[in-house]
Amino acid sequence: MKKRALAIAFLLASLVASVQAEEKNGWYLGTKMGWSQFDPLKHITNNKKTQNDNLQEKFSAPILGLFLGYEFNPYFSLEIENYTNGFSPHLMFQKDSKEEQHNNLQLVTKLSYPITDDFHLYTKLGGILSWEKLVSKNDLKNIFNKESPLLPSFSLGAEYIFNEKFITRLDYTWNNSIKNMIDSSIKPSLGDAVLSFGWKFGKPYLDDAFATYDSEESNTKYSILNENINFSFNSSELKPNSYDKLDQLDADIKKMKLKNVSIILLGHADKIGNKEYNQKLSEDRAYSIKNYLASRGFSRENITVQGMGDSYPLTNQVCKDIENRSLLISCLAPDRRVEIEVLSDIQ
Incomplete structure (x- = not known):
């Protein structure tokens, strides 16, 4: 599991190097940290322990991860994230530490609402899948049915951009299972409270768009x-x-x-x-x-x-x-x- 996490980090770093070398526009990279199963609204349930309760206990732990995104315009972006749930440095060299940590992959669309040029509110819609489920043929076969291992996610957050390059975010993400959504359950399976820091690299999308316009239009x-x-x-x-x-x-x-x-x-x-x-x-x-x-x-x-x-x-x-x-x-x-x-x- 540690090798896979290191490989993912190396892959993201390689993507940054190659994209920055080409001076593409709209790209950004960052790191996130927080707590999974942070529930600001406590739900009152009966004493019967359900499978969903076991899921909450299993994932209630600190998280640490990386994200890479592309901003098409001020309102729409795509992001891919890899994060470790239950990140515990003091346990990372123990043989049974894999029971404490879970590596996940998340793909989301980010819809932003600029309040000012520097301050944005946003929502993110996407899905989360653990790497163990992603490499399992049996789990992938069930990805489109009621027992799907995919956890749809919905986030609300705010971000502030310093000097047009450095990003800081605070958001809360609700995750729920396909089964719960089909059963019309309003209680999310998991919740993540996350603080993120990022960096925009390459030319801003507006500058690049007008540079393209100038180069193409001026030729004709x-x-x-x-x-x-x-x-x-x-x-x-x-x-x-x-x-x-x-x-x-x-x-x-x-x-x-x-x-x-x-x-x-x-x-x-x-x-x-x-x-x-x-x-x-x-x-x-x-x-x-x-x-x-x-x-x-x-x-x-x-x-x-x-x-x-x-x-x-x-x-x-x-x-x-x-x-x-x-x-x-x-x-x-x-x-x-x-x-x-x-x-x-x-x-």
Whole structure:
């Protein structure tokens, strides 16, 4: 059993090395620790001991494990985990220690709900199978029936991401047997309270997506027109003169009879306010222009939106010594903008 656990750890480490070398996006790796059969809601049962009670006693122990995941977007990820239930270092060299430890494999989908860029709530849905059951032909034959050794799992948790790289999580997982679910039992067989730490490696998925877009689009399309639209302080509403600029842009595109037109909208905000708020504001500004262009007949699928937050100011050092808020807001006006780039094939 120890050899198998070491082999799994080596496999995960190898995957990290190979994926990091290729600079893939969205990958993350971490470790988890906690307690299995941690039940915050005590259930009142009769004195009759059931098979489910034996299962609880057997797995009530500390856990330690590793997980590897891939984040497709801010809302959806896939994870594979290997963890040892009943991890007891002082027993690991005893011959009967295998009775105290159980190695499990878990595959889950993770659905996240971003509260801010750094703080997310999430749920995980998946299944757990012990390695002993996984290599047993008899158990695998029963995996799709009522006596299945697979334990479906459901998790609720929260995670915080430091510096866009380091992850810390706290979650609680309910595990139940197929038999209990079929019998409409509301009492889970097992529960895990877990604290996890992880690390994101490779390029962020958004950076990689736009790098791919740039490399592919720039090879086939060329910048034809450019325009900047400015916004009022703390606002994503279009100014009256902005409509005139956008209408003229629409007229120029039609006059040039461009084909296969695509439009890139890069939203920006000034430095006043926190990072999360400015990121959202810059996106809202870009979407307000996208919505107007769509109302003019442009295909929404051909309009790309990206919020840049306050990362690329035009004022730079010009306004740094201004302390008066009103004067500062006026000075930073050029930063409150959306940059519009129109791309088209060569005629």
